Amino acid sequence: MPRLTPDQLFEELSDVDDLLIVQDLDGVCMQLVKDPLTRRMDPNYVAAVAAMDGAFAVLTNGEHEGRRGVNRLVEKALGDNDLPKREGRYLPGLAAGGVQLQDRFGDLSHPGVSPAEMAFLAAAPGRMEALLMDRLPALLSDVGMEELAAVAKAAVLDTQVSPTINLNGIFALVPDDVTGQQALQTMLSDLMNQLLAEAADQGLEDSFFLHVAPNLGRDAQGHERIKPAASGDVGTTDIQFMLTGSIKEAGLLVLLNQHIQRRWGEAPFGDAFNVRTAPHAPDELLALVKDRIPAERMPLLVGVGDTVTSTASADGTGWLRGGSDRGFLNLLQDLGAWCGQPNRVVLVDSSHGEVDRPSHADGSLQGITDPEDPLRIDVLMPDGPEQYIAWFRQLSQHRAVAPVR
Structure with a gap:
């Protein structure tokens, strides 16, 4: 099946009623840098996230708080340390692999940590x-x-x-x-x-x-x-x-639990569900969703990441597949296959920053995927974070001007 262009994905998502975009941060909406303290966030991106309230969440191995936290980048981008909390401009979702939970007002918790x-x-x-x-x-x-x-x-x-x-x-x-x-x-x-x-x-x-x-x-x-x-x-x-438990696959279910609670008034996995109480194996996570969530209550999920790897094994008999985004993107794809939703996987080229990463430039995706890869990448953003931010802003503006039914 041919991949979608970013424009085709935009058209597909423009009028989706129940949408949840789950997005990594570094390499996706910011260039990769050698010193994380030098990262910068586009204020237009921050505004677009606010406009997507209820249809967007972050899922990152970075952290929300502290001097290295993404909250500091949001404050710098807006030029005001108080505005994000006052107006709800922080990035909602999960950080530290899923153990650090934050809403858009910066209210933070670490469920299940002693x-x-x-x-x-x-x-x-x-x-x-x-x-x-x-x-x-x-x-x-x-x-x-x-x-x-x-x-x-x-x-x-x-x-x-x-x-x-x-x-x-x-x-x-x-x-x-x-x-x-x-x-x-x-x-x-x-x-x-x-x-x-x-x-x-x-x-x-x-622990x-x-x-x-x-x-x-x-x-x-x-x-x-x-x-x-x-x-x-x-x-x-x-x-x-x-x-332990700080894996993005489990984090995806925490975000799904919250999303369905907001929309339907009840949390399918319970109010106290967190990554530390969740199963770890992908098949167990998938089984939990099938058991607890009616297929008709599933939102259309879009996963956005940059770190997916695939390298031929030393003996040439198979592939070593990894990358910090692979697990949650695979699960997101499997959830779509189960419930009949065309969930989408978006991969952003993070080779444009200061860190050597495989590039999308020649179209081969060598070092990223392989011909037998079960992960289907639906959309590529070969021009990196700038291209993704422009696309995301366009989507948020469209949904704000023409609210979905």
């Missing part, structure tokens, strides 16, 4: 920085300790419930050195697994997991695989230390 887990997370960034300083000198022997200390500090993203180490700044010290970049990826994996072991020693063995971005799917033990650096594609740049 005080002990929050305390460990609060201490994690300092521990990450110390572990980096233990390990980096052996890999970057030509770099002075003062510079190493600076890059280690910058690499640790001190977010509240998903502290992360980002290798982009460290990779800059070994440009075009694929072997060196792969060694750094291995070091990062070892470091973060040590942190998991330290959590277990404190009685938090089942956390590692989210690898981008990744090559999961291994036999359920752990996300590193995507090794290669020429023209740095592969894995981040590992996030995340709360």
Whole structure:
């Protein structure tokens, strides 16, 4: 089946009554950058989100709050720290993989998270920085300790419930050195697994997991695989230390639960449903929807992401598929097949920013999908976030001027 153009998708969605767009953030409505503190958000995009109230939610592994949170970007975009809360201009939805819930007025909660887990997370960034300083000198022997200390500090993203180490700044010290970049990826994996072991020693063995971005799917033990650096594609740049249950597939059901509650007056999974109480396996999530939601109450779902990967296995017998958006996009597609809705998957080209990512430019989507991929990408946005924002604004303006029936 041929893909839709953005214009065709616009026409398809223009008059949909019950619509829910579920959208990632970085690489979709903002360019990918090496330092997340330099991100910028288009004020016109913020206005478009407000106009789509009730038909839009974010689903991101980033966070809403804190100095690195998206709320700060919204405030900067509007030039007013008070206006977003007063007028409901924050981005509603789920952050930190699903454990951080926010409405458009910035009211925030962390359903299902314990005080002990929050305390460990609060201490994690300092521990990450110390572990980096233990390990980096052996890999970057030509770099002075003062510079190493600076890059280690910058690499640790001190977010509240998903502290992360980002290798982009460290990779800059070994440009075009694929072997060196792969060694750094291995070091990062070892470091973060040590942190998991330290959590277990404190009685938090089942509280956390590692989210690898981008990744090559999961291994036999359920752990996300590193995507090794290669020429023209740095592969894995981040590992996030995340709360168990912080997976976008479960987050999709939380958003669906809220949407149906608003529209129909009852939450099909219960008022207290959250990602930490939800099933984790895709087939169990799909079964839960089939069991609890009448097909006629399902909205038309549109999933928008940028991080989907597919690489041939080393033995050439199959494909290693992953990417932080793949899971929720797959589930969204399966939900449409079940209920008879033409749910749509939109992929934005995030190669236009500062981070090396596979491009849509030649149309092959090499490194993104493959001929046997069960995930069907319905619409491509090859010109990146700017193209997507323009399309999204057009849709929001149309629905505001000509309200759907």
